[in-house]
Amino acid sequence: MQRREMWLAYLMLAPTFAIILLIVAGPLLANFWISVKPVQLADLRPPTVLVNERLRGKPETAGDSATLEYRLRNSSRDEEIRDVVLKDEIPDGFSAVSMPEYCSIDGRALTCAIGTVEAGWRDRLRLEGTVSESFLTADRPERESEPVVSGDANNVLTSLEFTFENFQRLFSADEFWSVLRVTFYYTIFGTGGALVLGLFAAQLMNTAFTGRGFVRGLFLFPYVSPVIAVAFTWVVLFDPFSGSFNTLLTRMGVVSDPINFFGQRAIEFSVFGLPLEFPLALSTVIAFEAWRYFPLSFLFILARMQSINTDMYEAAEMDGATPLQQFWYLSLPQLMGILSVLFLLRFIWTFNKFDDIFLLTGGNAGTRTLTVDVYEQGFALSNLGAGAAVAVVVFVVLVTFATLFIRFSPKEEGL
Amino acid sequence: MRPASVLLAALTGLIWGVVAMVVTGVTLTLITGEIALPQASAAGLAGVVSALVLVWRQSGEGQETGLRSFALSAGIVFLVTMAATFAAPFGLPLSTVPVWQGAALIVFVFAVTAANRQCLAGARFGAMSRYEREVIYIRIAKGIGFVFFITIVALPFYVMVMTSLKSQQALLANPLDLSIDLSQGVAGLFRSYVELFTQFNFGRYLMVSAFVSVATVVLTLLLSVPGAYAVSRLRFPGQAALARSVLLIYMVPAIVLVIPLYAVFSQLGLRNTLTGLLIVYPATTIPVALYMLQGYFRGLPSELEEAGLMDGLSRIGVILKITLPLSLPALASVSLYVFMIAWNEFLFAFMFLDDPDIFTLSRGVVSLNSSEVPRQHLMAGAVIATVPVLVIFLWFERFLVQGLTAGSVKG
Numbered sequence: 037m038q039r040r041e042m043w044l045a046y047l048m049l050a051p052t053f054a055i056i057l058l059i060v061a062g063p064l065l066a067n068f069w070i071s072v073k074p075v076q077l078a079d080l081r082p083p084t085v086l087v088n089e090r091l092r093g094k095p096e097t098a099g100d101s102a103t104l105e106y107r108l109r110n111s112s113r114d115e116e117i118r119d120v121v122l123k124d125e126i127p128d129g130f131s132a133v134s135m136p137e138y139c140s141i142d143g144r145a146l147t148c149a150i151g152t153v154e155a156g157w158r159d160r161l162r163l164e165g166t167v168s169e170s171f172l173t174a175d176r177p178e179r180e181s182e183p184v185v186s187g188d189a190n191n192v193l194t195s196l197e198f199t200f201e202n203f204q205r206l207f208s209a210d211e212f213w214s215v216l217r218v219t220f221y222y223t224i225f226g227t228g229g230a231l232v233l234g235l236f237a238a239q240l241m242n243t244a245f246t247g248r249g250f251v252r253g254l255f256l257f258p259y260v261s262p263v264i265a266v267a268f269t270w271v272v273l274f275d276p277f278s279g280s281f282n283t284l285l286t287r288m289g290v291v292s293d294p295i296n297f298f299g300q301r302a303i304e305f306s307v308f309g310l311p312l313e314f315p316l317a318l319s320t321v322i323a324f325e326a327w328r329y330f331p332l333s334f335l336f337i338l339a340r341m342q343s344i345n346t347d348m349y350e351a352a353e354m355d356g357a358t359p360l361q362q363f364w365y366l367s368l369p370q371l372m373g374i375l376s377v378l379f380l381l382r383f384i385w386t387f388n389k390f391d392d393i394f395l396l397t398g399g400n401a402g403t404r405t406l407t408v409d410v411y412e413q414g415f416a417l418s419n420l421g422a423g424a425a426v427a428v429v430v431f432v433v434l435v436t437f438a439t440l441f442i443r444f445s446p447k448e449e450g451l
Numbered sequence: 452m453r454p455a456s457v458l459l460a461a462l463t464g465l466i467w468g469v470v471a472m473v474v475t476g477v478t479l480t481l482i483t484g485e486i487a488l489p490q491a492s493a494a495g496l497a498g499v500v501s502a503l504v505l506v507w508r509q510s511g512e513g514q515e516t517g518l519r520s521f522a523l524s525a526g527i528v529f530l531v532t533m534a535a536t537f538a539a540p541f542g543l544p545l546s547t548v549p550v551w552q553g554a555a556l557i558v559f560v561f562a563v564t565a566a567n568r569q570c571l572a573g574a575r576f577g578a579m580s581r582y583e584r585e586v587i588y589i590r591i592a593k594g595i596g597f598v599f600f601i602t603i604v605a606l607p608f609y610v611m612v613m614t615s616l617k618s619q620q621a622l623l624a625n626p627l628d629l630s631i632d633l634s635q636g637v638a639g640l641f642r643s644y645v646e647l648f649t650q651f652n653f654g655r656y657l658m659v660s661a662f663v664s665v666a667t668v669v670l671t672l673l674l675s676v677p678g679a680y681a682v683s684r685l686r687f688p689g690q691a692a693l694a695r696s697v698l699l700i701y702m703v704p705a706i707v708l709v710i711p712l713y714a715v716f717s718q719l720g721l722r723n724t725l726t727g728l729l730i731v732y733p734a735t736t737i738p739v740a741l742y743m744l745q746g747y748f749r750g751l752p753s754e755l756e757e758a759g760l761m762d763g764l765s766r767i768g769v770i771l772k773i774t775l776p777l778s779l780p781a782l783a784s785v786s787l788y789v790f791m792i793a794w795n796e797f798l799f800a801f802m803f804l805d806d807p808d809i810f811t812l813s814r815g816v817v818s819l820n821s822s823e824v825p826r827q828h829l830m831a832g833a834v835i836a837t838v839p840v841l842v843i844f845l846w847f848e849r850f851l852v853q854g855l856t857a858g859s860v861k862g
Binding site for chain 1: 486597603604623688693711714737766794820834841848
């Protein structure tokens with residue numbers, strides 16, 4: 037019975053396991069593989085021999101000679117292709133007289149074993165022959181069958197060619213360290229902002245009033261709406277030329293020139309002669325992050341608040357504790373558990389976030405985080421290997437965090 | 452008379468005068484399109500005077516605090532504002548949009564008066580204890596909090612909807628005019644939407660998104676229900692470790708999976724297909740679903756299932772006839788949640804899909820983000836993508852909020 041139960045359990049879990057191994061664990065490992073390979077985006081199309089068939093000569097009557105010509109080309113400029121074989125059907129009514137010695141005809145089936153061709157190879161393969169009446173009456177008979185070429189080529193993805201160039205280039209670029217710094221600013225302030233806003237909102241909603249259900253639903257809007265919708269709305273709202281927000285600021289005389297919230301790297305100012313920079317675009321992106329994810333912390337904190345026993349507050353009230361003292365000495369310690377769990381989770385998810393920054397700024401104006409850099413290297417610069425190298429860095433940093441968190445986090449509650 | 456108490460009353464009045472003026476002024480601008488210049492300092496002054504009079508009357512003996520006192524405060528706010536701004540509280544001559552200005556003025560006066568009275572209830576000029584002062588601070592903070600949160604949440608959505616209803620010329624002429632221009636007729640109002648559905652193929656995107664999301668829900672449930680049942684009910688080596696590690700999958704960033712999946716799917720010919728998406732989406736949602744469901748299954752009384760087993764049902768029979776009917780609420784919230792994840796998904800749709808015939812809505816809206824497409828179309832696309840999720844969310848809010856706080860949310 038026990039054994040049967042065990043096998044039943046494994047059977048029921050098998051599909052889940054399979055899909056997670058295939059789509060999550062597999063790619064995680066594959067990343068390490070790709071990161072040590074010189075793979076470009078274009079390499080994903082394996083090298084093949086391209087072929088183009090045409091008829092030369094103008095046969096007019098039966099018995100005239102004609103040439104069937106195959107133009108062949110290696111699509112890759114730096115990979116050879118081995119065991120190249122061309123197969124085709126000779127058009128009806130064409131009888132070959134001479135052909136290259138590596139070709140043979142069996143009935144109408146033509147087979148040419150071309151062998152190994154080097155990178156950038158081009159050639160013409162000619163079949164001389166005569167035509168019969170049936171060939172002449174048919175409309176373009178050579179088009180009836182498509183020639184097929186097969187061959188083996190090294191696939192960069194599966195070859196055993198390794199390089200550490202991706203990592204070398206990554207770590208030696210100045211840009212990488214600024215990307216790392218931006219990532220941490222974004223993660224820490226984005227997480228902190230969402231948490232503080234969530235705590236504030238939860239305080240507001242922890243009292244009963246008419247329309248509370250409605251306001252709570254409204255507060256969750258930023259979180260449940262699709263990221264593309266809210267990100268583009270922010271972009272339109274804060275546009276420096278036609279955005280409502282900038283027009284409002286300039287028309288009402290708050291600022292003299294429109295502010296390019298998502299496009300300006302930094303605002304310079306000085307305090308007591310000390311020149312300082314305020315990272316504008318990064319701050320706007322962080323504000324978006326806090327705006328979009330405060331509903332989540334709000335929900336969790338509110339749920340926790342409503343489960344706190346009210347006797348404690350009554351006792352504190354009797355002892356003359358002021359509202360701020362009650363919040364500081366009673367509510368906050370009770371909320372510490374959920375706050376730290378939320379901080380850990382949101383910290384990791386913010387660190388993983390790609391969509392938001394990519395849609396808002398595309399990683400420009402000093403907002404490029406590690407995740408955006410993966411896209412930038414792998415797809416915008418078409419260097420898959422370099423992108424995978426950044427992805428490996430992301431993963432390693434993440435594992436470090438996760439280990440630290442698991443070691444030092446308080447016992448989680450309800451999560 | 453304590454100066455600190457007087458200062459507190461004055462400060463409360465100042466804050467509410469300024470906040471109420473800025474909010475009503477900006478709202479007036481956004482609704483009518485007339486550029487208002489809210490006279491914040493005058494409004495602040497009116498708030499201060501009104502608050503001081505209010506507290507002064509409360510400090511006296513035997514005062515009444517009913518409708519008459521409210522009318523008095525409101526009258527003071529009105530008179531001081533009008534006098535200090537030379538009868539142009541919003542910086543506009545009274546002849547432009549008089550009805551709206553009148554309404555805004557009434558809202559302003561009412562808001563300042565009500566906020567002052569709410570915050571300063573029980574305040575006086577004499578000595579006040581720390582407790583009494585803190586109560587007032589907290590009332591002010593909460594009031595500002597409500598204004599702040601409602602503004603930051605409602606404003607972007609208001610801008611999104613209103614921009615989508617405007618014409619290109621109107622937007623260029625005055626980006627602040629976010630009113631509904633009824634003079635262009637219903638057809639003109641919804642022109643962007645009609646064009647998106649007729650010329651930009653949005654009907655198809657909508658269908659594709661619906662199909663992909665529903666298929667993801669079905670696949671996720673098919674795979675995660677047996678898994679969750681096994682983890683929560685059956686005993687097998689590794690059960691505890693498995694139950695805990697499910698959520699770790701959740702921590703894996705999608706961007707790390709994108710490059711290998713892109714490479715492999717390209718070579719297998721799965722990249723530019725919906726099949727490819729339908730392999731990836733369930734893989735990202737199964738851990739959540741499994742985690743939520745196993746928590747729920749654990750809460751069900753196991754006696755019922757044991758009774759079923761005694762009566763000769765097989766395990767599968769027990770799941771189908773006893774466990775699943777009992778867990779309909781959990782199944783509903785998991786389905787809705789997975790539906791929302793799939794509907795909102797952007798990264799994989801963006802990376803995998805090139806063919807406009809199989810674009811999901813997310814991918815379709817991104818393709819509108821170019822300099823050739825006017826932004827009212829972009830906003831209309833955003834509205835089309837948002838409305839279905841918001842409708843579902845509002846309809847099933849109770850389920851979803853339970854599901855969200857059940858401890859399993861990704862974002």
